[in-house]
Amino acid sequence: MRASQLSSTDTPSRSAERSSVTVREVAQAAGVSMITVSRAINTPQQVSPATLDKVNAAIAALGYVPNLMAGSLRLSRSNLVMVLVPSVTGSLFGGMLTELTRSLEAKGYQLMVGQSGYDSPREDALLRAIIGRRPDGIVLTGVMHSPQGRQLLKASGIPIVETWDTTDTPIDMLLSLSHDAIGAAVSQYLHAAGKVRQAVLSGDDERARLRAQSLQRTAVELGLPEPVVHYMPAPTTHAQGREGLRALQRAGQGIDAVFCSSDLMAAGVLTEATAQGLAVPGQLAVMGFGDMDIAASMAPSITSVHVDGAAIGAQAAEMIALCANHQRPAQPVVEIGFRIVTRESA
Amino acid sequence: MRASQLSSTDTPSRSAERSSVTVREVAQAAGVSMITVSRAINTPQQVSPATLDKVNAAIAALGYVPNLMAGSLRLSRSNLVMVLVPSVTGSLFGGMLTELTRSLEAKGYQLMVGQSGYDSPREDALLRAIIGRRPDGIVLTGVMHSPQGRQLLKASGIPIVETWDTTDTPIDMLLSLSHDAIGAAVSQYLHAAGKVRQAVLSGDDERARLRAQSLQRTAVELGLPEPVVHYMPAPTTHAQGREGLRALQRAGQGIDAVFCSSDLMAAGVLTEATAQGLAVPGQLAVMGFGDMDIAASMAPSITSVHVDGAAIGAQAAEMIALCANHQRPAQPVVEIGFRIVTRESA
DNA sequence: CTGAAAGCGCTTACAG
DNA sequence: CTGAAAGCGCTTACAG
Numbered sequence: 001m002r003a004s005q006l007s008s009t010d011t012p013s014r015s016a017e018r019s020s021v022t023v024r025e026v027a028q029a030a031g032v033s034m035i036t037v038s039r040a041i042n043t044p045q046q047v048s049p050a051t052l053d054k055v056n057a058a059i060a061a062l063g064y065v066p067n068l069m070a071g072s073l074r075l076s077r078s079n080l081v082m083v084l085v086p087s088v089t090g091s092l093f094g095g096m097l098t099e100l101t102r103s104l105e106a107k108g109y110q111l112m113v114g115q116s117g118y119d120s121p122r123e124d125a126l127l128r129a130i131i132g133r134r135p136d137g138i139v140l141t142g143v144m145h146s147p148q149g150r151q152l153l154k155a156s157g158i159p160i161v162e163t164w165d166t167t168d169t170p171i172d173m174l175l176s177l178s179h180d181a182i183g184a185a186v187s188q189y190l191h192a193a194g195k196v197r198q199a200v201l202s203g204d205d206e207r208a209r210l211r212a213q214s215l216q217r218t219a220v221e222l223g224l225p226e227p228v229v230h231y232m233p234a235p236t237t238h239a240q241g242r243e244g245l246r247a248l249q250r251a252g253q254g255i256d257a258v259f260c261s262s263d264l265m266a267a268g269v270l271t272e273a274t275a276q277g278l279a280v281p282g283q284l285a286v287m288g289f290g291d292m293d294i295a296a297s298m299a300p301s302i303t304s305v306h307v308d309g310a311a312i313g314a315q316a317a318e319m320i321a322l323c324a325n326h327q328r329p330a331q332p333v334v335e336i337g338f339r340i341v342t343r344e345s346a
Numbered sequence: 347m348r349a350s351q352l353s354s355t356d357t358p359s360r361s362a363e364r365s366s367v368t369v370r371e372v373a374q375a376a377g378v379s380m381i382t383v384s385r386a387i388n389t390p391q392q393v394s395p396a397t398l399d400k401v402n403a404a405i406a407a408l409g410y411v412p413n414l415m416a417g418s419l420r421l422s423r424s425n426l427v428m429v430l431v432p433s434v435t436g437s438l439f440g441g442m443l444t445e446l447t448r449s450l451e452a453k454g455y456q457l458m459v460g461q462s463g464y465d466s467p468r469e470d471a472l473l474r475a476i477i478g479r480r481p482d483g484i485v486l487t488g489v490m491h492s493p494q495g496r497q498l499l500k501a502s503g504i505p506i507v508e509t510w511d512t513t514d515t516p517i518d519m520l521l522s523l524s525h526d527a528i529g530a531a532v533s534q535y536l537h538a539a540g541k542v543r544q545a546v547l548s549g550d551d552e553r554a555r556l557r558a559q560s561l562q563r564t565a566v567e568l569g570l571p572e573p574v575v576h577y578m579p580a581p582t583t584h585a586q587g588r589e590g591l592r593a594l595q596r597a598g599q600g601i602d603a604v605f606c607s608s609d610l611m612a613a614g615v616l617t618e619a620t621a622q623g624l625a626v627p628g629q630l631a632v633m634g635f636g637d638m639d640i641a642a643s644m645a646p647s648i649t650s651v652h653v654d655g656a657a658i659g660a661q662a663a664e665m666i667a668l669c670a671n672h673q674r675p676a677q678p679v680v681e682i683g684f685r686i687v688t689r690e691s692a
Numbered sequence: 693c694t695g696a697a698a699g700c701g702c703t704t705a706c707a708g
Numbered sequence: 709c710t711g712a713a714a715g716c717g718c719t720t721a722c723a724g
Contacts, residue, residue, distance in 0.1 A: 063501025155409025
């Protein structure tokens with residue numbers, strides 16, 4: 001070992017073929033075997049202090065970072081959890097993502113986020129890319145419908161948590177949320193508030209469609225005229241709220257309530273209603289979904305449907321960690337629930 | 347090979363020790379060697395049609411998904427690019443993330459998103475987890491200051507693109523954006539509009555601070571009173587905009603302009619100003635940052651600073667793909683630029 | 693067109 | 709407390 005080699009802070013030429021430092025080089029530099037290096041990193045209490053110092057010095061000098069792929073391959077354990085969301089931009093899943101990151105980190109896992117897109121064309125390829133990395137768990141936003149996708153996931157043997165939706169046939173574990181129940185509850189809430197010409201402004205994604213259709217059915221069951229639904233591309237925006245309200249006004253005569261598939265969209269509806277001089281909620285009740293920060297903060301404040309995304313994240317992390325320890329959650333299917341947060345707009 | 351084995355659609359018991367299907371089992375089922383299976387997947391033109399059919403049937407029957415970690419280890423190529431953002435929730439980086447995903451996918455890479463948090467306490471651990479997976483490229487939001495972090499990244503030999511900020515000493519490649527220039531431009535813009543008592547409402551993150559401080563310096567250089575700055579925890583929200591305006595009004599007497607570090611915050615300021623009966627922009631000019639959808643859609647619409655996040659994503663993808671082909675971009679440092687989008691609020 | 697051998701970087705029993 | 713050997717699952721020259 002040349003001392004100059006250890007103390008050098010030179011960095012390898014960027015144009016050189018990428019060749020990371022390996023345990024072998026660290027072992028050589030420290031004058032020990034590869035296995036001792038491995039132990040110095042993973043079980044330092046099994047290594048003598050003097051040896052430990054030598055190894056750590058070599059690691060620092062060479063800028064060694066263990067290749068986790070190699071370790072995972074050997075151990076069949078990646079310490080990696082994948083979550084698939086339609087879009088990282090949409091703030092709806094922010095609470096879940098934040099809490100998933102936090103919970104998993106505490107348990108020694110790293111979270112990686114994949115985007116599936118609201119329309120799932122390349123879902124199969126994406127699934128293969130994910131399963132191919134052998135994560136210790138997969139969290140899905142929504143339930144998987146495609147038979148091929150289900151088969152792929154089942155066959156992988158990886159713990160799967162489907163979330164934010166419900167099904168009688170989960171692939172593995174399920175954090176269940178009924179969008180049917182939400183749509184029905186919203187229609188009943190608006191009906192109780194005296195609103196009869198209900199309408200829906202909705203992102204064109206699967207779960208928002210379920211809520212919209214359920215609201216339609218429920219309103220009809222309540223003896224109200226069938227609600228108009230206007231779909232717009234997801235993820236939904238403030239501008240779509242403004243534009244969408246105008247579209248609804250053209251389509252349905254005299255609507256007196258709008259249920260929006262996001263709070264941002266609801267804020268847009270509110271802005272448009274204000275611009276038109278409509279009284280909210282007197283002439284037009286507005287409801288959102290997600291109970292984002294903006295719902296409480298708008299003037300008037302927005303009545304919204306709250307879903308505890310942080311709880312979803314925490315429970316999913318818990319379930320996956322259990323599976324990694326060769327256990328199973330006592331309840332592989334857990335109801336998440338929701339509540340309507342009453343504010344000024346409806 | 348038993349036919350029943352191939353046609354079985356049974357899934358392995360979920361409680362069984364996780365043991366994925368390997369090439370070996372596929373080879374056995376198809377009655378060929380492992381290498382032929384590998385070729386059937388990666389270079390099917392090198393395999394006879396009859397053999398290909400057998401292999402594909404076996405793959406489908408067993409639900410085989412190749413272990414990408416093993417392949418990457420062998421090839422020293424992961425087809426994985428990591429991007430590190432402070433928070434996936436903040437919509438500021440949505441455009442970059444969407445375009446990064448799209449561009450990289452077209453080039454055969456998968457993007458994984460890591461969250462660093464706005465305060466970077468565990469950055470070192472995160473960096474090791476990322477480098478340890480040997481991605482083919484790393485995109486950083488912001489520049490890396492910590493010497494250890496820089497050293498780690500440099501030594502890894504992985505192509506690095508720092509973005510959304512500027513520095514004279516990039517680790518590798520840089521998509522440069524000057525927050526100093528933005529702060530100065532905003533102050534000058536407001537000054538030109540006759541605003542003298544400027545203030546800043548800012549998320550307490552590094553780049554927003556740079557903009558705020560630059561605005562302060564510039565205003566003083568213009569002979570204006572030193573702007574008050576109020577910092578709030580990032581990521582910033584609509585509610586912080588309302589609350590923040592009140593805080594600024596308490597701190598600075600008679601402010602006539604507020605530069606917010608996000609459009610959502612600016613929308614909150616607007617809501618609060620409207621609630622207070624302040625005329626915008628007459629009594630109070632409001633500017634945002636990010637040029638999000640909501641900026642154009644609020645009433646009044648919000649003047650904002652536009653940064654082309656999609657271009658950042660596209661260029662970063664391009665740079666990394668070049669490096670993977672053992673080339674270097676002609677220009678490893680590229681200026682991104684910004685522009686003030688004039689609307690009603692300022 | 694197909695296959696036997698070697699090796700990517702790591703870690704775990706098994707010995708000393 | 710330390711080390712030689714084997715193997716995680718895959719793919720690439722090298723032979724046939």
